[in-house]
Amino acid sequence: MLEGTAGRVTRRRVRTRAKLLEAAFEVFAAKGFGRVSIEEVCEAAGYSRGAFYSNFASLDELFFALYRERADLIADQVAGALALGGPDLDVPAAVDRVTEVLLLDLDWLLVKTDFLVHAARHPAVARALLEHRARLRRAVAERLTRARGHTALPAVLGDADGAAHAVVAAYDGVTTQLLLDKDVARARAWLKQLLTALLTDGSGTPG
Numbered sequence: 001m002l003e004g005t006a007g008r009v010t011r012r013r014v015r016t017r018a019k020l021l022e023a024a025f026e027v028f029a030a031k032g033f034g035r036v037s038i039e040e041v042c043e044a045a046g047y048s049r050g051a052f053y054s055n056f057a058s059l060d061e062l063f064f065a066l067y068r069e070r071a072d073l074i075a076d077q078v079a080g081a082l083a084l085g086g087p088d089l090d091v092p093a094a095v096d097r098v099t100e101v102l103l104l105d106l107d108w109l110l111v112k113t114d115f116l117v118h119a120a121r122h123p124a125v126a127r128a129l130l131e132h133r134a135r136l137r138r139a140v141a142e143r144l145t146r147a148r149g150h151t152a153l154p155a156v157l158g159d160a161d162g163a164a165h166a167v168v169a170a171y172d173g174v175t176t177q178l179l180l181d182k183d184v185a186r187a188r189a190w191l192k193q194l195l196t197a198l199l200t201d202g203s204g205t206p207g
Helices: 003-031 038-045 049-053 059-083 091-103 106-120 123-146 160-181 184-199
Strands: none
Touching: 003 038, 003 049, 003 059, 003 106, 038 049, 038 059, 059 091, 059 106, 059 123, 091 160, 091 184, 106 123, 106 160, 123 160, 160 184
8 A cells, every 4th residue: 555545544544433432422422321332323423334343343442432532631631720820729720720621511421420330340441440530630639749838738638649539529529410400500619619628728718
């Protein structure tokens, strides 16, 4: 195969994979993982089963790739939101930026919840989910560590890693409620209030 032809094939395959992932996200969010067939994903993407199998060995593999793609994007966004500012940490401003990134949309939360249930029954998938959660915690903990000496954390949280665990746990709790009542504005406001209380003396001023 000529070099130029190979390049076109590679670009086409990248586009095909991206469209399959995008279509799968929509179908999984609408119907739930375990209730979706390969044919439904192909139909939504406008491709044949052959195109599917040239990119993914199974629906499980596609689901895993979809989750990793979205989870990595969110971890990068959280790290970017926390990286802003000087050595001191403006907690309310940082909380505002992080909650805007974390809450995203209900479709993502539905897919993420499906992945959590799937992971609970499959140890290899569970390890991938734990890795993603650890990456989120590291992004938070690293920023809090850089702010040490400039911004004090409540003693009850212990170190920066303990604070990071609390942040992720708060997010889990708020988003569970959000999945049930669909009130995004209320969830965002509650998460901001909860994280500010966790990371400061409760008034928005570092303790």
